[in-house]
Amino acid sequence: MKKMKYIKIVLVGFLGFLSSCDGFLDVVDLDELTSGTVYKTETDLSYALNQLYTFLPQGDVEGSAPVLPYFWTDEAIHRNINDGGGRQESDFNWTINSSVLDNFYRYPEIADINFFLQALPDAEFFNESNRARFGAEARFFRVWIYEAMVFAYGDVPLITTTISADDLPERTPRIEVFNFVLSELDAIIAILPEASQYAAADNGRITKGAALALKARACLNAVGWHSDPASLYVEAEQAAAAIVNSGEYSLVEGIEGFAQQFTSASDLVSPETILATAYVPEFRTNSLPRRLPPKGAWRGLEATFGNNQSRPGFTADFIEEVQTINGLFPINDPSYDPANPWENRDPRLAVSVILPGDLLPSKGNPDLDYEFQPHPNINPNGTADNINSTVNPTGYNFRKYLTFDIPALDRADVDIKVIRYSEVLLMYAEALAGQGKEAEALVYLDQVRARVGMPLYAEIGLPTITRGTTGNQMIDAILLERRYEFAGEGPQRWFDIWRYKLGDQVITQVYGIPESTELPGDLIGPKFKADGDSYNRVWNDKFYLLPIPQKVIDANPNIRQNPGW
Template identity: 60%
Template sequence: MKYIKTYKFASLLVLLVSITSCNEDFLNVDDLDDLDLSTVYQSEEDLTLALNNLYFSLPNLDIEDPLFSIDANQAYIVPYFWTDDAIHRNIANTADNQGSDFNWSDSRRSLRTFYRYQDIANINFFLESLPGATFETESNRERYAAEARFFRAWIYETMVLAYGDVPLVTTTLTPSDNPSRTPRQEVFDFVISELDEITNQLPETYSGDDIGRITKGAVLALKSRAYLNALGWHSDPDALYAGAEAACSEIISSGVYALVDGIDGFKEQFTPDSDLTSPETILATIYVTGINVSRYALQVSPRDLYKGINGSGNNQRRPGFTSDFIEEVQTINGLFPKDDPIYDPANPWVNRDPRLEATVRLPLDEYLGTDGVNNDIFLPHPSYGDTRDRVQGSNNNPTGYGFKKYTDYTMLNNIEGDADLKIIRYSEVLLMYAEALAGQGRDGEALPYLDQVRERVGMPKYADIGLPTVTRGTTGNTMIDAILLERRYEFAGEGPQRWFDIWRYKLGNQVIGTVYGIPDDVNLPGDLTGPKYDSSDLEIYQRVWDDNYYLLPIFVSF
């Protein structure tokens, strides 16, 4: 497997020429047809290019695993459709639904999203090439190795969560090699050991063109994720909580990261305005106009949302939030709608957690229309008489509640989004820290970190109003339930965090079931008790949980 994927190498050269150098010497690159293993990976320049290529192993802002590509990057949003919060529509009744229907088998391509041995092979070859390469700046050799080892740990951490036992491959393989699966505990121990070793080999911050590279904070955040994601199977939860606490504590005490104030600060995290500058960003996939872009806006937006000055084709409104999620987003008083006397089912979007409006395309939302001048209105209910976005359409949003993060009006077109995917934000560290403390019975210490995330968007502190009583999807620990609820609000529609939480606390049988959308009553868009739209496609919407789903089947055919 010692080969170079020249198509990626070529795209990387274009990327680097475009955004990191104006040096004429840099532009004098070799003809790619002349490159082979005797002429590359020999110098610091070679290794710099190769290392930058490894950044392609970070996940993409995408809701679908590409159909025919065996080398596609991880689609970061896909596991969100394996939760109670969202569903992916069936496209013309022929597609994969990205696992939304829980009709899982080893031929469901969306379930391969974490099985990434092509990236592992590239990383291992890179690491084996480092010692023999010539470096002008010798200190870069150790840092380059640490960055590559981070990517390998990232991949194995998610594989351990998703698949359990997987082959632990840390060297390049020959065609005759056939590695067997390694016990889950051993792979987990390898991940933690790797992260421990590289923590102090990476800087806390970078400057200039290096901003956006892997930092010490990213290593510690991944370590905390790894500890907490192992709760569902590991034999020593106390050690896991303690490990997560230590990692998060170091990030917080560093003073490098901070929340941006207000709901506007929250919204900004999903626009280009925050790229490479936000104090919240710990790890991100970087997008650059004309070089590396996202088609996410095309996938999730209403049909007539503005498509950019060069936009074309129809927005595809494929995913939808469930009524379970919408109805559990608190009012501004910190209460569930069913428990708050001020909640008005005829006007349900006022006086709610501000993150609801920032996250969800709600019925009757106004947005900039296709012409870029006039506003349009999101009309998903069949009674509105508008066929473009109504839930009855076979190719429409299946619930009437659309995705909103990472859609904006500044992109050139709807398939060239350039807002960076914020993979790990500082709010996740604060909530992981709170969870690690709560898991050790230290609720009083945990509460201020939970409340810090709530206060940023104007929600009341639980220290003032008391913790909520979660009845659907409870861990049995009131503080941890409140933290997981906050994670639902904070990270809705942006990544796999809800999937993590269901899997590691084994909540599947409590929360996975039939999916419902908007209420039938057009005059009560916030009706909590009446019938709701559930579609006629029963195979997709009437989901049945099986504990076997806590381990994904390994994809066996392309």
Template identity: 60%
Template sequence: MKKFNIVIPTLFLMSVIWSCSEDFLEVIDGDEYTADALYQDQADMESALNALYFSLPGADITGNLVPYFWTDEAVHRNINGEGRYGSDFNWTATNAFLDDFYNYSRIADINFFLEKLPGASYNDESKRDQHEAEARFFRAMLYEQMVFAYGDVPLLTSTISSSDDPARDPREDVFNFVISELTEITDMLPLTYGAEDYGRITKGAVLAIKARAYLKAVGWHSNTSTLYAGAEEACAEIIDDGQYSLASGIDGFKSLFYSTGDSNTETILTNIYIEDLRTHALARRLALKGSWRGTEQSNSNQGRAGFSSDFIEEVQTINGLFPKDDPAYDPTNPYINRDPRLAVTAVLPGDLLPKNGDKDAFYEYQPNPNISGSAGNNDNIGTTSVGTGYGFRKYIDYDLDGLDAGHVDLKLIRYSEVLLMYAEAFAGQGDDGNALIYLDMVRERVGMPKYADIGLPTVTRGTTGNTMIDAILLERRYEFAGEGQQRWWDIWRYKLGDQVIGQVYGIPVSTTEPGDLYGEKYKANNSDTEFARVWNDYYYLLPIRQTSLDANPNLVQNPGW
């Protein structure tokens, strides 16, 4: 499938132009170009616009997954000296991992593009409107991320000089700008594209980001009824447009994380894989040390992300019950008869994986250091491997010759999220009947019993006080685990931090009951101190980096930092 052309700019100067398809890449010396020579016609503007697609979250740990390690579901051990990405909660205003959402270099590129757009000559004026809408989408998306992460931020809609020192604008003003922008551009974009423009921003993507923006503001906005109503309206329009549907069954769910699931009916927004240009490193960064990662991959000093026991032990059985509440749960064989998404999401003790050095051979993943044979497989919890013993599985394709560059498109918004946002919007307005319909659609897709038949679960750890919303947040945990930032958003917006953040545990110590729910567990990293996390309410806003404060005297730090 042909994928649209990409160009990479620097601020106010396009240094390199890339023109690519799946089988061709041409690099042109960027020294020949200046801003005055470019941005002249439709082709120039399309090339510049394509570069703005790098504003999308990237298919790497640092591009998309870091905030997931700030939740109760996962942690990361040190990898290549990069640290634990904040999953130990030893945070300061100088930590680089907290800076991923302060994106003013991207904002500057977008504002510059929009200022050049009116003066460029176009053969097709409808394309000018489309290009404007795509650029404004990226700007609104970035501001929505910053509003959630930082609160008040400078709202810049035009280019400024390097000597300008803008102050922070009120959070609600920036939020209102985001909603206004997304509303105005909704009908400027098509519902779908031809194959040559696969991956471009659609009307559905705009509406989905809009629904996200409304719901992510629940934790701080003064009028939550407006937020729930706005999310309901945006989701309803996506559903009514009829462009999307859930991939069928657990096999369809699994395919979403492999290249066979690209261009499926469930994906609304994606970061596309383009050979030699936009590659995805999640597979290499997440694959277990003892498993196949390619002939060039070493095993030394490679920490790995891991799910917490809090997540694994709260994934329901096939009967729709928490394991602790299901008499049929067998701690000696704990991973059978569970929600089928668990096996798609996590690498579990006893799983067979392609072996490092020989992907046609298999070895048994065994992180418990007290089980015979585990010490030699590079994966036991006492070594520099997975800190909890429960590994990540999504987006890892062992059929590749090497995992340096995964070939799958990163799915950023899926239709299942729209259905769950729709359910949440109904629940927030007291309409549990409609909420249940859309919540159960997501469960039924993977063969889980509908709550309409078995009743809502009783969530006791991390409760909002609303049983329907609790059930929806629980479903979001199962559906999006190890995939994106959704759990971070849910904890922060419903102020669940003090209920769910604490010491991180991994696999049980027992060698006979790998699913022991009540006995001793290994602490993450097999350490009493490294992941003994303590929650502070000021974490609900990230710190502005000290380097930004030093550069701009008009910026004020968030409270507590």
């Protein structure tokens, strides 16, 4: 049984509980199911706790999806043509009413968690040892949300109890909320079990490793604004070291092991998974395969949705900076062949990106090959995937989590990996590098490269980053590795640009595939501008904090807007 298939909405759980009454003729009026009548027992609280797991990022490119902030980086865009949200704000035409930017301001979820924690002490437990763990799991979700809000918005109201609808809290200073996050994490780390200590039926629950990883991530995300970044590197190092030294996690070897993390083969069994959003059929928590495939590709015998997907795309800036198998940027490698640009590249490129010329199962018949070709002048399949049609306008499609062996692409059953062990290794390396411990940092950086067969920097030397540099060569190399490792997967690149203030160095006009019909990997000739000039993005330092949603300010006069908005 896939992990966390036990997650159901609270009402479903309560109905199951009611159906187990001793007398099958006992009747309970559903109108009597109130917060005062159901948050009473361990069973009640277990159902309510399971509901909190739905607050983790969903498998999608919108809303609270882990992919959404990736469109706010130099590596990707999203052509959204259907609604007022428009382009998922990846054109950087942001306003105080851009609803897409509101997705980290999550006080309804905070209210649910606070109510749960308020009910927990008075509930009757069959197994008293579960009470502390339930509380630790709920507190994890609360700090998960607060950490994201502190990063995205700065000062936010810190609310840790249930409050009246008439209360109008002010914004709490960023440092106070951040300190709360760290103190809460320290407290629950001491309570939560290791992954191996859970029974099989509880696989997928929050673990000590997940809390430690969130602490490391929180500390590193704060180095750009905190008054004492040196201390943050130390705390991040300690948290990451505890995970590494626990022996609970490891990388799955080879490029096959890397690719496996985005298939159902990794669910339950992967030693890389530290935190994941489990697929739950009732919630359809993984819609990524529906969003990603080229229009000409197979969509399943039972596919009933339209053909208006395939809008996320990688930029030429990312594609052209993925190293060759020699550990060099293509422009610096004499062996790079622009006529065969996908040969002899970092193998993670082919796992992460659908590239021009790739063969996929055909929309008409999955037993036939279909060639993905987005170039307007050489597209052999009419206009289906032509970058001038309603698809992603760069010609480089997302591939992670895409699968064609399911009844329909909106029925994918892969768990979304929120934190993988490779991120811990790279956070460990970054924390060490931030303290000047470069030799130690290199060990963990090279572990990630070695897994996929890339040359070790210990042997070839660190790369020289000329675009988007922090001024620290080791940290630059680590951020580059994060680009390769997490491409199209989550918010990591967003974290990196914002916390090291790289926006003015990397956010510019978005380009797609080369205009050349003979050299698909042309590095020096003209390229198609993504959707004309629509993605001529202009950086503004006010973007380092998202705007507080205007509807929040309208409802609460004590909330003031972030600078510049």
